[in-house]
Amino acid sequence: MDCLFCKLVNGDIPATILYQDDDVIAFEDIAPQAPTHFLVIPKKHITTLNDITLEDAPVIGKLPLVAAQVAKEKGIAEDGYRVVMNCNEMGGQTVYHIHMHVLGGRDMTWPPG
Template sequence: MVDPDCLFCKIVKGEVPAEIVREGDRTVAFRDINPQAPTHVLVVPRDHLPDAATAAATDTGVLDAVVREAHEVALAEGVADTGYRLVFNTGAGAGQTVFHLHGHLLGGRGLNWPPG
């Protein structure tokens, strides 16, 4: 399923340019245009789901695919051994601005807790 008005659906379809770093059968990973760390890659499913909660409720394994792909990106980007953060913002109150499920893979610097 694709939402014709969704920015990330358009990136997945190649209609909007992005710096793609990895493509899988179920996912596409591309650099964030406003990076918050030296490595900041978004991993999105090819199918449109608005957020992580919806994806979990559908129980299709798409969250597993996104997490698996994020780890492959972390390996390729050289941040897997030093550590990385994978963030899913769910809802506007949590900072989600594009309502297409996506994981933010962050690494390449110390990531203190709490974030912000």
């Protein structure tokens, strides 16, 4: 498997790790779109949101919990932040290992582009 995020999970490529446990890892985005921009991913490879199973529910449920914890640590929780998960090409997914973007530190506009 040639998955960028699986390589990151395995330690084969470097990342600025913000949180890690047995199931989930959070790290700084390498091309930030806001003053604070980090990703939260399951360590288990799940290609898209469409591929999540009931068995995956416990680890998927940890993603927003970790996002909120790291947002507090980064000082953006009180002012607010945006959480985004893209699915497939037209949804803007570029790495096919599900991931949650957490963006903050500036006003977010709506609708997103």
